[in-house]
């Protein structure tokens with residue numbers, strides 16, 4: 001089924017962003033020229049960082065309550081997701097700070113990323129399929145898109161890992177960068 005961008009629900013929107021991150025990495029492998037690879041990797045870092053920040057502002061806090069019945073518990077899952085974002089941001093930040101992008105550092109960031117995407121899809125996205133009706137999925141998609149105007153595109157491993165503090169921290173850091 002195809003969707004206009006306005007009619008995509010939050011779960012498929014997040015999955016489509018995950019797909020873009022994976023596809024870009026596959027593309028990196030086919031690029032031999034570092035001069036060509038570097039700007040593309042830098043755009044990818046910004047995309048990945050922004051995605052996680054949007055989740056922390058507009059997705060995780062909204063869906064925690066719907067994950068309460070799952071065996072690991074909603075709060076635990078969200079807390080774990082944010083912790084993985086920060087670990088990923090440690091590696092993304094090192095990559096962003098390299099004057100010449102290295103494959104060794106791309107692989108370190110990708111290892112953290114792939115682990116997180118797989119786990120988020122299994123433990124959060126799929127269980128929510130049966131919990132969020134279409135109307136709510138569309139509303140949350142719009143909020144997720146709107147959060148992109150507040151959130152930072154830079155890796156911030158230092159931001160709060162606390163699910164209560166992370167959304168506000170994200171907005172403060174993001175808005176400060178846009179000033």
Ligand SMILES: [Fe+2]
Pocket residue numbers: 014018051052055117120
């Ligand atoms: Fe995600």
Ligand SMILES: [Fe+2]
Pocket residue numbers: 052055081085116120
């Ligand atoms: Fe995530």
